Amino acid sequence: MPAKSKDSRPGGRSARVREAVHRAVVDLVAEVGADKVTIPAAARRAGVNPSSVYRRWGTISALLADVAARRQDEETPELVGDLRQDLERVAVWTLRDLARPGGVAFFRAEVAPDVDDRRAGLQACLERVSARFQAPLEAAAQRGESPPSLERVLDRVVAPLYFRVVFSLPGTDDRFARALVADLCTPPPADHPAPTGAPEAGPAR
C-alpha cells in the first residue's frame, strides 16, 4: 500500500487527465473569468468526461484552488544575499504573479467560502505567500541583521500589493513594489511622509 499520497497511480491516465483539466482551467479563467468557469465547461475543453472531474475534485472551487496551488509552486526567484534586494525581488515576483491574467481570480477562488475547508485554503494560500518572503528574512537574521517581522512585511508590502491589484489601482508596477520595500527598510527622514519611489501618483479616481 503506497502511502495515501495524492495518487496511487501517478504515471498514467490519471496524470494526463489532471494535466488536461488544469490546462483547460487556466485557459478558461483567462478567457471568461474564474466566476464563469464551470466543471462541465472545463471538462469539455479538456476532452474529459464531466463525471471524472466531479469525482476527482467535487466542486469548481476545489478545482480552482488546486490549480492555483500548483500554479504558485512553480518557480521562485533565488536570493542574492541582500535583504532589501531580496525582498524587492520577491515583491516584484508576487506582483507579477497577481497581475497576470486570472491572477486575482485564482486568489479569489482559493479564498472562496465553500472550498472543502475554507480555513485550509486560506492558510495554504497565505503560507505560500509567506514562505517566499520568509526566506529572505530568515537569511538576513542568520547573517546577524535584525530584519522586520513577517507580519510587518505582510502589512506593509503584501497587503498593499493585493489591495491595489484587486482594485486595479493605476501605477501598481514593479517600481511601486520596490518602493514599498524601500519604504519599509529605510524609513523616510522624519515627518516627510512620502515614500521614495512611485507612489503619490493619481488617487482613487
Next chain:
Amino acid sequence: MPAKSKDSRPGGRSARVREAVHRAVVDLVAEVGADKVTIPAAARRAGVNPSSVYRRWGTISALLADVAARRQDEETPELVGDLRQDLERVAVWTLRDLARPGGVAFFRAEVAPDVDDRRAGLQACLERVSARFQAPLEAAAQRGESPPSLERVLDRVVAPLYFRVVFSLPGTDDRFARALVADLCTPPPADHPAPTGAPEAGPAR
C-alpha cells in the same frame, strides 16, 4: 417621464419588496455564506416571487452588490477635529464593517467579475471606502496641517485591514487598527521597525 432614477415609484410595493429582499439577502449571507445564496432562495425567504427578483436585479451578483452598496451608506462616524483620532475612528469603523458576518463576503461580491460592469463595482466600492478616509484628510488640510495622501492611507491602513480580515489573521482588532494609524501619523524613532500598538503578535500560523 420622471428621470431614469432608481425608482419611478419609490413609496409603495416596490420599496417594500426591495426591503424584504435586502433583508433576506443579509440574513442568508450571514447564515450560509454569500456563495450559497441564490436568487430563488432569497426570494423564498423574502416572500417574493423569484421572477420579480430576476427582473429587477438580473443576477445574484448584482443583487449582492446592491445590498453591499446600501449597507455601507448607512452610518458613518462623525469627526472630532484631530487628524489622528479621526483616522483611528474611521479605521476602526471600517474594520468592524468588514468583520461583521458576511462583511468580506459582501466585499467579494462587489468585486465579483460578472457584475454588470465590474469596473463600476470596483470603483464604487473603493470610492465608498476612500470617501470615509478622505473627509478627515481634507479637514486636516483645511486646518493648515499637511496630512498624508489618500493613497498612502489606503496602502498603510486600509490594505492591511482588508488583507488581514480576508485571511482571518489573528489579532486584527480595534487596537491594531489604531496602531496602523498611529504608525502612519507618527513614524517610529528610526530603525526600530515595530509599530507601537498591537502588531508583532503571532505570525501566519
Next chain:
DNA sequence: CCACTAAAGCACAACTCTTTGCTTTAAGAT
C-alpha cells in the same frame, strides 16, 4: 373617485449543473 401603468405574481418551459450505478480502460504488481 377613476384611469393609467409600473411592477409583482403566476405558471410553465428550457437549460445547465450535479449525482449515481454500471461498464470499460489501462497502470502497476505478481
Next chain:
DNA sequence: ATCTTAAAGCAAAGAGTTGTGCTTTAGTGG
C-alpha cells in the same frame, strides 16, 4: 503474460436555476 483494481467513460435521472408571456395588484396623477 496475466491479474487486479483505481480511475475514466457512459448514460440517464434529478434538482435547481434562469427566462418568458400573461394576469393581477396597487401606487400615482388627474
